[in-house]
Amino acid sequence: MYFHIILTDDCNLCCRYCRAKAFEEEEEADSDVPVEIDEHLKPDLSYDPELLYSFLRKDPDPTITFYGGEPLMRRDLVEKMVREAPARRFMMQTNAVLLDKLPADVVNRFTTILVSLDGRKELTDGNRGDGVFEKVMANVKKIRANGYTGELIARMTVTERTGIFDAVRYLADNPYHSFSSIHWQMDANFSGDFGHREFEKWVNDSYNPGIRALVAAWVDEMEKTGRVPRWYPFIDPMEDLLTGRQSLLRCGSGHANYAIMTDGHIAPCPIMIGMKQYYVGHIRDADPINLRKIPVGGECGTCTIRTFCGGRCLYSSIVKPWKREGRRLVCGTVENLHDALFAALPRVRALIRDGKISPADFAHEKFNGCEIIP
Numbered sequence: 001m002y003f004h005i006i007l008t009d010d011c012n013l014c015c016r017y018c019r020a021k022a023f024e025e026e027e028e029a030d031s032d033v034p035v036e037i038d039e040h041l042k043p044d045l046s047y048d049p050e051l052l053y054s055f056l057r058k059d060p061d062p063t064i065t066f067y068g069g070e071p072l073m074r075r076d077l078v079e080k081m082v083r084e085a086p087a088r089r090f091m092m093q094t095n096a097v098l099l100d101k102l103p104a105d106v107v108n109r110f111t112t113i114l115v116s117l118d119g120r121k122e123l124t125d126g127n128r129g130d131g132v133f134e135k136v137m138a139n140v141k142k143i144r145a146n147g148y149t150g151e152l153i154a155r156m157t158v159t160e161r162t163g164i165f166d167a168v169r170y171l172a173d174n175p176y177h178s179f180s181s182i183h184w185q186m187d188a189n190f191s192g193d194f195g196h197r198e199f200e201k202w203v204n205d206s207y208n209p210g211i212r213a214l215v216a217a218w219v220d221e222m223e224k225t226g227r228v229p230r231w232y233p234f235i236d237p238m239e240d241l242l243t244g245r246q247s248l249l250r251c252g253s254g255h256a257n258y259a260i261m262t263d264g265h266i267a268p269c270p271i272m273i274g275m276k277q278y279y280v281g282h283i284r285d286a287d288p289i290n291l292r293k294i295p296v297g298g299e300c301g302t303c304t305i306r307t308f309c310g311g312r313c314l315y316s317s318i319v320k321p322w323k324r325e326g327r328r329l330v331c332g333t334v335e336n337l338h339d340a341l342f343a344a345l346p347r348v349r350a351l352i353r354d355g356k357i358s359p360a361d362f363a364h365e366k367f368n369g370c371e372i373i374p
């Protein structure tokens, strides 16, 4: 199983689409069920790590993903757990500003590091703060120079400020980056901000056409180089389209990927902090390989592309931060992605048939922190 470990709520940045939103006025959510939040949840990890290790020992194949806040605000715990925890794999979602502070032998134990970055320097610094882009690039280069050979995923949050085609191509083509993969997630249906967004215009004029162009560029690249670029919103669903496999929620939340809160309670997803009515147990006595499953409900139940999409986001489907109009627009982006990948399928199949690429080129670690459906 996969477990996000929430180390702390603390963060060293105040990104425009994350903490900075705490200063904006929120619209009322559209949820049918009131969400109860545990107001007493401690901001920092407050259980004995030995309790976590005993829990993980009951799982023959556990993966840990360090998460925050910013997990490297508690690099003492990251270092301790990497050295002690009985986990098969270690992963981390980080803003990478403090990545150079972690000892190289600890960094080199990670199989996957997701680095938050939004594309070009101007866009990244505009969202995340002056100097962040250069610092992150320097740290990424440094860990590669120190022997890190694992997967390094550039993970963007995309908003109306993002030209998706340019941002992805920039990260993919930039000659001095060291990333192995790219992922992106839309800032959509995540907080009560639909009324002051220009989401519909951006989706229709920029994002959806950008995705269609990007899928075409993705297959062009396969044709030209025989390489399948590791762009997660494409590679994961395309692998399923090729094999005819149907998908549950692609981030794994609530069925393969759970999150351990700072007090040891287990939630279905790392964003569902303190959402106690959805907790599935506590590390002191839960069985890690038989945790209760929390399926995505609501509108997804009757959706014709449910087995492609998987439900996009369990958190959003419960909280419904945007009303129906906004949610429809988000689902429209999933339909657009589905149609673009489906249209590219014959070209991809032909490349496999001609031996230019192989089905194995689409293989990847599942539930590695990428939400997959943006």
Ligand code: SF4
Pocket (backbone or CB within 6 Å): 299, 300, 301, 303, 304, 305, 306, 309, 310, 311, 312, 313, 330, 331, 334, 335
């Ligand atoms: S497209 Fe929308 S309604 Fe359909 S499964 Fe995805 S999130 Fe649910």
Ligand code: SF4
Pocket (backbone or CB within 6 Å): 251, 252, 253, 269, 270, 271, 272, 312, 313, 314, 315, 316, 371
């Ligand atoms: S996509 Fe949604 S359910 Fe999945 S990890 Fe992110 S917030 Fe949680």
